[in-house]
Amino acid sequence: MRTSAVNRSDINHYQNTAGYSAYNLDAIKDIMYMHPIERGHFLFLEDDPADKLFFIREGKVKLTKTTTDGKEHILSLFGKGDMFGELSSFQELAHSYSAYTLEDSQIGIIQQKDMEILLWQHGDLAIEFMHWNTLMERITKSKLRDLTFHGKSGALASTLIRLCNSYGAPDGNSIFIQKRIKNGELGDFIGATRESVNRLLSDMKKQEIISQRDGCLVIHEISALKAMCYCEECPVEICRM
Amino acid sequence: MRTSAVNRSDINHYQNTAGYSAYNLDAIKDIMYMHPIERGHFLFLEDDPADKLFFIREGKVKLTKTTTDGKEHILSLFGKGDMFGELSSFQELAHSYSAYTLEDSQIGIIQQKDMEILLWQHGDLAIEFMHWNTLMERITKSKLRDLTFHGKSGALASTLIRLCNSYGAPDGNSIFIQKRIKNGELGDFIGATRESVNRLLSDMKKQEIISQRDGCLVIHEISALKAMCYCEECPVEICRM
């Protein structure tokens, strides 16, 4: 049993980033083609040519990578207002991951060619786009750090914190994660087996760091999770799924 | 002893990327201020404000991150022609890593403000800059994959392949890595201890996958390394340090 009380600043610090974007890319909204995509459909597969960006007007999208030995790595979960995609730079490149919808979604598709014309014409957009790139790169770097340097327990703790930031709702002194996630899926985020995730979560439950309600995780002691991954308190725009 | 011969296509596939850049950002050369920086000096430290880009005209730079529990993580090694740096997007952000020179270097420094003005004015540059961002993001994502999903031996194998691409020179049927790297340093790339690295390298030597000459590593069976990290054959511009 942990004795430290939940720190009020911890509760206030996090905010649910679902449906929130730190960037402002209005100009591209004119050049994107909106497509309604039903739940469970792929936007692209690994090895498809990478020459589009995708803007989520409505819905949720999961990015996954399948390794050649059959493991699935979940790279990101994106929601309303997020943009994602890979472009080609020095040569025609293929996607390094797949993307599919988790809900019926409205997806804006932007062709690389159109994007380039727009960047060429609109300085404001170019600057905003740079900001978006900067942010995406920081998110990826922060995951690299968290997944590599404090073992699977650190990686899992970091993932739970990111879930708080992306799907958390205040719940008394705790944070309720408004998303059902299977243990195997948590493992796919961090490169661990479902059994390991299960044991790590069980330990956290024994220590009353987390609990479960209605099949969702509830985080009671986010400070304990932060200790496990040697959290550096990066902004919520970066510490997200 | 491995029986498979070194595949000629493996030898031809890699190329030394030191001093090579896949992007073309001539316009920024006009706005950067060149500074001679002596070996061992820091360009910036973690927590310094992130508002500049750095272009290496001459020399080598190492990017490292120190975790709060005292570990050092080496993020990248950059050389002539490379550009690096972090900018701020939605708010003033701090650097998440430090950068210091490994040799006496000539470094061009580009202020974020100047960069933004230039992007605003020059469409061509905006597009090139997007390509650069795209490439950097792919490099980081590929490291995330390699360091997280096939254990420390996979992570080490991937790092050795990247070293071949960044510092390798053909040497008969082998690749000579023209850079002395300590075992502890290899550990800092992948989040492993020097002892673990030592044992993994010893195993590779026993299997005649690698050897050592003049304090440098020589890679004999790059295909064996590729098998260890389930290599997906990404282009050398991405598979680098």
Next chain:
DNA sequence: TTTAAAAAGTGATTTATGTCACAGTTTATC
């Protein structure tokens, strides 16, 4: 070239994580 310092190598042990097997529980579907 001697000497001190740094790095490499290695055995013994502990801890972390994966693998396998199977029982219990929840969820989805008819």
Next chain:
DNA sequence: GATAAACTGTGACATAAATCACTTTTTAAA
């Protein structure tokens, strides 16, 4: 709400990697 399918929980064991302690080798400095 019965039933199958999917998911969770857990023990036993195997393997990977860290830690500690120490010797040997290499490198840098005097």
